[in-house]
Amino acid sequence: MSHRNAPLSETGRLRLARCVVDDGWPLRRAAERFQVAVTTAKRWADRYRQHGAAGMADRSSRPHHSPRRTPTRTERRIIKVRVTRRWGPARIAYLLGLHPSTVHRVLSRYRLARLRHLDRASAQPIRRYEHNQPGELVHVDVKKLGNIPDGGGHRITDRQTGHHNRKATTTARYKHGKPKIGYSYLHTALDDHSRLAYTEILPDETKETAAAFWHRAHAHFTGLGITIHRVLTDNGSCYKSFLWRDTLAGLGITHKRTRPYRPQTNGKVERFHRTLADEWAYNQPYTSETELRQAFAPWLHAYNHHRAHTALGGRPPASRVPNLSGQYT
Structure with missing residues (x-):
């Protein structure tokens, strides 16, 4: 043109x-x-x-001959290293004695997928899926976070001050005498179609806690007009228990578990937990566990109702739940 x-x-x-x-x-x-x-x-x-x-008509400006083009044998070596070792252009260039821009140009010429689009285990392009309706599949998982001592931990202070704050916050001790602040466990149920999330901060991840959480999560989604058909979890002990099995069976829900050592299958809730950590847990320096928890409910509301989600075309998860506000009941 x-x-x-x-x-x-x-x-x-x-x-x-x-x-x-x-x-x-x-x-x-x-x-x-x-x-x-x-x-x-x-x-x-x-x-x-x-x-x-x-x-x-216009003709292509590409030359008929390119005597300085990278030899075919070198291109094959670049592609072989990329496929077998899954390295980026810079590492491939250092191995083969080439310039990184040359390697990048060869990879682009043959339209090889970027490394972030490949599965690490198989080197195959990641196959993405999405169910058609809310409730067809709900991802469930737990994320463990360390509690914050009053006055702040060593991440926002120096180690000496952080240790002093830990001692002042709790009297519990490990066997070696270090103050035992403990952990919080974020139990999350995330709808596959809408990415709508329901999360609670709980003290442990036992089977009783997980089963009680699911009853509340199920009631939450049911109140939004979402009927849950299947639940996908990893192979954590609480999800392999008879109590968890009976809890889902009593609600008429099918339970699916991921393949061992394959967290990518439950990737949507894993990615949500990464977003949660980046935008809430580690977004600012909190000076106490109470301050951190007070900021959670507003953040979760913003995530579900206002935050633009890239997988949803820039719309929030609430846009995919027809009766979220309850106005049609």
């Missing part, structure tokens, strides 16, 4: 060529008439003599 300031379109080129070839105009006169260089007028006239009107 011609650029916006080109003096000749395909039609203009054809008119110029016909003036020279068919009507016998001198090249200089035709060039002045169409306000182009004499060499330009000669180029289109010659193409018209050889190819007729079809010769007025």
Whole structure:
């Protein structure tokens, strides 16, 4: 396609060529008439003599021969290292004695997927799926976070001050005498279709706690008009218990577990926990566990109702739940 300031379109080129070839105009006169260089007028006239009107179309500027192009054997070595070792352009270049830009150009030429689009275990492009309706599949998982002592931990203070704050916050001790602040466990149920999340901060991840959490999560989704059909979890002990099995069976829900050592299958809730950590847990320096927990409910509401989600085309999860506000009941 011609650029916006080109003096000749395909039609203009054809008119110029016909003036020279068919009507016998001198090249200089035709060039002045169409306000182009004499060499330009000669180029289109010659193409018209050889190819007729079809010769007025743009041609590729790619050269017929590229003597300095990377040899085919080198390209094959680059591709082999990329597929077998899953390295980036810089590491491949250091191994083969090439420049990183050369390796990147070869990878782009053969349209090899970026490393972040590949599964680490199999090196195959990641297959993404999404269920058609809310409730067809709900991902459930637990994330463990360390509690924050009053006054702040060593992440926002120095180690000596952080240790002092730990001692002042709790009297519990480990066997070696270190203050035992403990952990919080975030139990999450996330809908596969809408990415709508329900999360509670609980003191442990036992089977009783997980079963009680699911009753509340199920009631929450049911109140939004979402009927849950299947639940996907990892192989944690609480999800392999008879209590968890009976809890789901009593609600008429099918339980699915991921393959061992395969967290990618439950990737949606894993990614939610990463977002949760980046945008809430570690987003700012909290000076106490109470301050951290007080900020959680507003953040979760913003995530479900206002935060733009890239997988949803920039819309929040609430946009995919038809009766979230309860206005149609």
